[in-house]
Amino acid sequence: MTIREGQDVMHGEESMGADWGDRYKQLEDNFDETLMTQKVYQESTENLNTWIKSLWIRYCKVTEKHTIDTLKDLPISVVYYFFHWVLQLRRTRINTVGTLQTYWNVLGNVRKQMTGCHIIDPLIKSQMHGVRQRLANEFKLRSDPKPKPIMRSEDEFELLKTLWTSNNMRFDHERHRLELACIVQLAGITGNRPDALLSMKYKDLKVALLRNPNGGEYPRPIIDAKFGHTKSYLGQKQANTHPIVDISKEPCLLLCPQTTLLSLAFADQAFAAPELNSPEQFFRLRVLEGLNEQKVPFKDEILDVPVFRRSVRTILGVTISKTAALADGWLRSHMYTLGNVTGIDLPTGPYTFRRGNGEALDNSSYISDAQRNLILQHSDSKVFQKNYLSHYITVDTQAAYRGLEPQTALIRAASGMSRSIDRRRPMYLTKIQQKEVDNRPEVKLLRRRMMNLKPNGYKKQDSSTHQTYQKAYQELQSLRRRLFKSTLREERHRFNREQPVLDIQRQLNPDLSLKNEKSLVPDRYIFKERQQAVEALMTFATTSPEEEHKRRARAIQAIVKLSHLQEGPQFKSRSNAEEIEAVDKQISPSPGEKSIFDDLPLNFDNPPRGNDTGERDSPRESEDDEASCDEAYSRQASQTESDEGDVIEVFVTNKKESFVSTKRGRWSPAEDELLIKFKNIEKPWGFIFRQFPERSHASVSSRWYVVLRSRVDLS
Numbered sequence: 001m002t003i004r005e006g007q008d009v010m011h012g013e014e015s016m017g018a019d020w021g022d023r024y025k026q027l028e029d030n031f032d033e034t035l036m037t038q039k040v041y042q043e044s045t046e047n048l049n050t051w052i053k054s055l056w057i058r059y060c061k062v063t064e065k066h067t068i069d070t071l072k073d074l075p076i077s078v079v080y081y082f083f084h085w086v087l088q089l090r091r092t093r094i095n096t097v098g099t100l101q102t103y104w105n106v107l108g109n110v111r112k113q114m115t116g117c118h119i120i121d122p123l124i125k126s127q128m129h130g131v132r133q134r135l136a137n138e139f140k141l142r143s144d145p146k147p148k149p150i151m152r153s154e155d156e157f158e159l160l161k162t163l164w165t166s167n168n169m170r171f172d173h174e175r176h177r178l179e180l181a182c183i184v185q186l187a188g189i190t191g192n193r194p195d196a197l198l199s200m201k202y203k204d205l206k207v208a209l210l211r212n213p214n215g216g217e218y219p220r221p222i223i224d225a226k227f228g229h230t231k232s233y234l235g236q237k238q239a240n241t242h243p244i245v246d247i248s249k250e251p252c253l254l255l256c257p258q259t260t261l262l263s264l265a266f267a268d269q270a271f272a273a274p275e276l277n278s279p280e281q282f283f284r285l286r287v288l289e290g291l292n293e294q295k296v297p298f299k300d301e302i303l304d305v306p307v308f309r310r311s312v313r314t315i316l317g318v319t320i321s322k323t324a325a326l327a328d329g330w331l332r333s334h335m336y337t338l339g340n341v342t343g344i345d346l347p348t349g350p351y352t353f354r355r356g357n358g359e360a361l362d363n364s365s366y367i368s369d370a371q372r373n374l375i376l377q378h379s380d381s382k383v384f385q386k387n388y389l390s391h392y393i394t395v396d397t398q399a400a401y402r403g404l405e406p407q408t409a410l411i412r413a414a415s416g417m418s419r420s421i422d423r424r425r426p427m428y429l430t431k432i433q434q435k436e437v438d439n440r441p442e443v444k445l446l447r448r449r450m451m452n453l454k455p456n457g458y459k460k461q462d463s464s465t466h467q468t469y470q471k472a473y474q475e476l477q478s479l480r481r482r483l484f485k486s487t488l489r490e491e492r493h494r495f496n497r498e499q500p501v502l503d504i505q506r507q508l509n510p511d512l513s514l515k516n517e518k519s520l521v522p523d524r525y526i527f528k529e530r531q532q533a534v535e536a537l538m539t540f541a542t543t544s545p546e547e548e549h550k551r552r553a554r555a556i557q558a559i560v561k562l563s564h565l566q567e568g569p570q571f572k573s574r575s576n577a578e579e580i581e582a583v584d585k586q587i588s589p590s591p592g593e594k595s596i597f598d599d600l601p602l603n604f605d606n607p608p609r610g611n612d613t614g615e616r617d618s619p620r621e622s623e624d625d626e627a628s629c630d631e632a633y634s635r636q637a638s639q640t641e642s643d644e645g646d647v648i649e650v651f652v653t654n655k656k657e658s659f660v661s662t663k664r665g666r667w668s669p670a671e672d673e674l675l676i677k678f679k680n681i682e683k684p685w686g687f688i689f690r691q692f693p694e695r696s697h698a699s700v701s702s703r704w705y706v707v708l709r710s711r712v713d714l715s
Contacts, residue, residue, distance in 0.1 A: 038113055049113070052106045059085055072115040076127045079107075083131070087139050092482060097136045097143045104128060150359055150390050151352040153255065155344075155417040156188050160254045162342040164534050168427070169334075169341055172311050172318045174529075175267065175563040179308045179326065180334055182260035187350055189257060190242045191357030191376055192227050194350040198326050199229040202270055203303035205261070207296040211287045218545040219287045219294065221246055223261055237377050249541040249548070253555050259537075263559040264307055265298070272297045279556035283549035316682065318566050340427045345420035345496065352417070358388040390415065424499065426491045429484055433491070437483045446476040528710055529565060533558040667703055675700065676708055 041049065059082050060067045070078055086103065087094055094100065112118055136143060151159075163169055163181055171177050183197050190197075204226040209219035228239040246258050253259050265271065266279060276282060276296070287294045306325035311318050332349055339348025346352075354376070361372040362384070369381050378384055394415045396406035413419060429437070437443065450472040453465055506512050536555035542548045671692070678688045685701065692700050 033116070041109075048106050049109050052103060053110045053114070055086060055089075056082065056107070056110060068115060071111050072117055074111065074120065074124055076124055076131070079124070079128070080131050080135075083135060084138075087135060091139070092479075094139070095142055097132060097141045098145075100132055100135060100141065104132075147346055148355060148387075148390065149346040149348075149352050149417050150394075150415070151188065151348070151356040152360075152412070152416055153188065153356075155356075156184060156353070157252070157255060158344075158418050158421065159184060159338055159342055159348070163338055164254070164530070164537060166341050169338060172313075172566065173320060174565045175320055176311065176334075178260060178263060178267075178559055178563045180331075180338070182257060182264065183308060183331065184335075184353070185255065185257035185260060186225070187353035188357060189244070190225070190227065190240075191354045191361070193354065194328055194331055196227040196229045197350075198306075198308055198328060198331060200225065200227065200307050201303065202265075202268075202298050202305055202307060204228060205265075205298070205307070207262075207265070207271075207298075209285055209287055209294040209296065211292050216545065217286075218549070219285070221258060221262075221282075223258060225261075240375065240377070246552075251541050253537045253539070253552065256552075259552060259555050260559070261307075263556045263563065266556060267560045267563045268302060268305070270298045270302045272299045279553035279560075280550075283553055315684065339417075340425075341423075343421040343423035343425060344417050345422070345425065345492070346417050348417070355388050355390070358384055359390070359394070362389075422499070425495050426488065429488055429491070433487060434484070437480065437487055440483065443476070443479060443483065446472065446479060450476055529558075529562040533562045672703070672708060675704055676712060679704060679708075679712075 056071065057067050060070055065078070083100065083103065087100070108120060111120075135141070160181055163177060163184070169177070171180075186192065186197055187194075206224040206226075208222055208224075210222050212218060212220050223244040224241050225244055226239055226241045244257050244261070247256065250256055262279060262282070266277075269277070273296070282296070285294055285296070305322065308326045309321045310324045310326050310330065312321045312324075335348050335350060339346070342348075358372065358376055361367050361375060362369075367375075372384065373379070373381060376384065376388075392415050394411060396408065396411050398404075399406040450469060453469040453472060533555075536551075536558040539551055539555070542551055674691065675688065678691065685697075689697050689700055
């Protein structure tokens with residue numbers, strides 16, 4: 001120990017006081033070994049532990065057993081009937097044997113916390129196999145494993161194409177479209193878990209220009225992305241840093257993560273250099289003589305800001321939060337919706353990209369098993385083999401057995417998620433199907449029980465009746481969502497069975513007429529800013545570096561312009577047919593001119609119209625309640641996640657708006673002038689709708705977003 005270190009120790013002892021030895025001795029005597037040696041879990045795991053603990057205490061209280069002693073001994077008879085009671089309690093929520101296994105594992109954690117016993121008798125573990133089998137048979141629990149699809153680059157391209165072009169992908173703010181595209185790209189090339197992607201901040205990104213190793217005047221941009229939020233089940237892992245480089249002569253910028261990351265940075269005005277305000281200026285930068293890189297730092301005040309942030313509703317509309325990151329549930333639900341809108345039959349989620357990244361690393365001759373485990377943050381190769389390898393064999397075993405050249409491209413197409421794309425597959429329930437769900441006896445019973453609470457002052461927030469009403473309302477909505485989801489799943493299964501037969505019949509009998517068949521002709525309804533962004537992303541590679549930089553700068557500039565907009569309504573109706581026709585003419589090429597849409601099979605699908613579910617956002621049942629301005633013109637989809645992580649999207653609209661008597665016909669110049677005037681002085685939508693009592697809310701908002709706003713921008 002040096003003299004300086006000795007002085008520091010003496011100074012530390014003086015600051016703790018003269019009796020610090022007695023205090024630490026007392027702390028040692030009062031040390032709670034059971035509590036202080038417990039493992040620290042994440043919040044979601046702690047919540048599950050607390051819930052199972054409360055169920056165990058409740059069961060022991062009802063059956064008159066000692067909570068601690070019974071948990072310590074853990075008799076198999078008590079365990080059997082405890083889980084039998086839990087399954088009875090949550091009969092409609094628990095559907096798989098895997099959920100029952102999870103509850104058993106959590107009960108083991110609760111036993112460690114409450115009793116300090118870390119080892120379960122091997123006999124009990126062996127008996128639990130029979131217990132799970134019998135309970136699964138009695139309650140008809142599914143034992144088949146979940147499908148684990150793999151998202152490859154060609155599948156990702158289909159998703160991104162749909163994300164940027166389809167009107168069925170709706171966001172309250174267009175920045176979320178950019179954020180979701182960037183997350184999809186990063187998930188594919190890095191294989192990170194969703195928490196690591198969503199928690200990324202600007203301090204985790206390092207932007208620089210490297211001297212071109214192949215020579216030449218133009219440097220190569222690079223973004224170092226550090227993903228610090230890692231899974232900590234077996235201890236905190238060291239964060240990986242992924243270099244994100246540009247692809248020389250990128251055939252399509254749709255798959256380029258540099259484009260989306262730089263777009264987010266310019267949209268946030270994140271760069272520290274005051275003069276660096278546009279992508280054109282960024283690509284004009286060079287590496288100084290004697291250096292190998294030119295760093296492009298961010299502002300100090302933005303370093304702790306999340307890159308992917310959620311939206312906030314204000315009186316002036318929807319804005320982007322300065323501090324709150326996107327939630328995991330938002331990402332999973334929008335990825336699931338994106339897969340459905342694309343037409344993919346298999347569930348799409350963050351781990352489909354992670355499995356796709358793992359497969360690509362495993363097949364690459366440039367990456368070893370050790371590097372693959374490091375990138376995926378696995379302790380050994382057994383984790384990858386057990387959880388990431390697809391059970392749909394992705395190699396040509398027939399060619400291997402017969403000594404032939406493998407048909408790699410065919411096998412890859414056969415095992416890819418894009419194989420199942422069919423945009424005719426139902427994504428939502430029809431109004432008739434929703435009405436059938438609402439007429440089920442169990443739904444009617446809950447609704448009657450809820451309505452019986454209305455006359456007793458249920459609006460009083462502090463009354464027990466109000467709390468009972470809220471609970472009944474939530475129970476009713478939860479039941480309806482589960483029934484909507486199961487009905488939609490049945491409809492999709494029916495489509496997968498019957499539609500191929502109908503397609504074969506049509507091919508064999510061309511005269512056969514199929515009614516109510518969804519058209520596969522792409523729709524071309526799109527906002528001007530979206531169209532510009534799509535055209536910039538879909539441009540083909542150039543031959544010179546200078547033209548390539550201009551191409552990327554145009555794409556970034558178009559995306560930045562789009563990311564500042566609120567989306568507004570995106571649906572067609574008979575009341576605004578003229579506006580839709582006008583927009584179609586604007587985006588359609590002139591005679592003899594070739595459009596980018598002619599070469600690319602883009603999808604401009606039409607979102608569902610009207611009131612799809614009849615649900616309300618709150619338990620208010622009065623028809624006189626006036627919707628807020630945001631609810632009136634930009635109502636988001638209500639997305640609910642089940643216990644297994646599957647998501648169904650049910651669109652919610654306002655009943656009052658859906659059935660209002662509306663004026664149909666051309667808009668007069670006076671009406672247009674009045675609407676422009678109100679928008680120029682930033683009047684809220686609720687006020688504007690009241691000034692046009694003879695027109696529907698959809699007609700008013702569509703008139704502004706589709707026709708008038710572009711005129712104002714041009715003027």
